[in-house]
Amino acid sequence: MNITINGENFYVNDNLSLYDILENNYLNSNNIVIEINQEIISRNLWGETKVNENDKIEIITAVGGG
Amino acid sequence: MSLIIDKREYSSRLIIGSGKYKDFKQTNDALEASGAEMITVAIKRTNIGQDASKKNLLDYIDSTKYKILPNTAGCYSAKDAIRVALLAKELLNDNLLKLEVLRDKETLLPNEEETLLATKELTSLGFSLMVYTTDNIDLAKELEKAGCVSVMPLASPIGSGKGITNEKNLKKIIKNANVPIIVDAGIGTASDATIAMELGCDGVLLNSSIAMADNPVLMAEAMKHAVISGRKAYIAKRMKVSEFAISSSNKKDAIS
Numbered sequence: 001m002n003i004t005i006n007g008e009n010f011y012v013n014d015n016l017s018l019y020d021i022l023e024n025n026y027l028n029s030n031n032i033v034i035e036i037n038q039e040i041i042s043r044n045l046w047g048e049t050k051v052n053e054n055d056k057i058e059i060i061t062a063v064g065g066g
Numbered sequence: 067m068s069l070i071i072d073k074r075e076y077s078s079r080l081i082i083g084s085g086k087y088k089d090f091k092q093t094n095d096a097l098e099a100s101g102a103e104m105i106t107v108a109i110k111r112t113n114i115g116q117d118a119s120k121k122n123l124l125d126y127i128d129s130t131k132y133k134i135l136p137n138t139a140g141c142y143s144a145k146d147a148i149r150v151a152l153l154a155k156e157l158l159n160d161n162l163l164k165l166e167v168l169r170d171k172e173t174l175l176p177n178e179e180e181t182l183l184a185t186k187e188l189t190s191l192g193f194s195l196m197v198y199t200t201d202n203i204d205l206a207k208e209l210e211k212a213g214c215v216s217v218m219p220l221a222s223p224i225g226s227g228k229g230i231t232n233e234k235n236l237k238k239i240i241k242n243a244n245v246p247i248i249v250d251a252g253i254g255t256a257s258d259a260t261i262a263m264e265l266g267c268d269g270v271l272l273n274s275s276i277a278m279a280d281n282p283v284l285m286a287e288a289m290k291h292a293v294i295s296g297r298k299a300y301i302a303k304r305m306k307v308s309e310f311a312i313s314s315s316n317k318k319d320a321i322s
Contacts, residue, residue: 005114006111006112006114007111008114025114027112027114028119028120028122030122030124030125031122031124031125031157032112032157033153033156033157035153038149040152040153040156042156058111059111059112059114060109060110060111060112060153060157061109061110061111061112061122061123061124061157062107062108062109062110062122062123062124062134062136062157062158063085063107063108063109063110063123064083064084064085064086064087064093064107064108064123065083065084065085065106065107065108065110065137065139065273066083066084066085066086066106066108066137066139066224066251066271066272066273066274
């Protein structure tokens with residue numbers, strides 16, 4: 001299925017959780033927050049939250065800024 | 067002598083940004099040299115496909131020692147700023163936020179209407195806001211009325227390093243205020259920070275003037291002293307300016 005992560009298109013297997021998405025993209029799960037379709041998903045729900053076709057996922061962190 | 071923001075006391079009146087440094091080590095070295103106790107960070111997308119073992123900015127900043135102040139940089143509407151504010155709260159588990167809503171990607175000047183709108187909305191959601199704004203005297207009061215914990219007018223445009231270009235407005239904002247006034251944006255070098263503090267600002271927030279200096283860590287140290295000097299001079303109250311010379315020694319004891 002097609003999904004978008006941080007504005008980039010990805011084709012991924014069905015039935016993936018948010019944790020699977022992080023693992024498949026070699027992302028460190030510390031110090032990030034995740035939105036699906038502009039709704040924040042709490043960290044404790046990442047394992048049980050499944051990704052659906054056309055979901056827009058944002059993986060957000062803190063970077064340098066003034 | 068300490069600065070109180072959102073009921074927390076800070077012995078340093080300098081707040082620094084974490085942008086534009088060569089690497090995280092330099093960020094941390096500058097932070098330490100500056101004596102600042104608060105550091106701003108931006109809330110942005112993470113790099114996809116990065117090395118999972120690669121450290122994040124938050125791994126470098128000791129949050130037990132420094133207050134991390136997330137900002138809403140990159141937002142041009144109240145709606146976007148509220149979205150970023152909620153992400154920041156989820157990420158850092160904290161209500162303190164630097165609200166920044168800009169109007170134009172080139173001028174980077176604050177969008178006054180959207181800033182006020184976002185201030186009202188986020189305050190009602192329980193956020194403690196330090197609000198980046200223009201030097202508009204009336205807006206500063208409106209933001210205070212809306213419940214922000216600090217008003218942060220610019221001294222000149224973001225990243226310009228032009229220094230204090232609006233002394234009169236800053237003075238008036240300070241005179242009217244019941245919340246800390248922190249100059250945010252425009253500081254170019256140490257003397258600019260001193261002038262801001264001599265005017266009576268409660269603090270100074272700066273980033274580029276340290277990060278873009280040839281020697282950022284040394285400039286961070288200079289800024290530390292500049293802010294302390296300016297604050298002391300403000301409290302000491304400067305001498306009156308005289309149109310003509312006044313001798314420093316007593317005329318009657320002159321040898322003739």
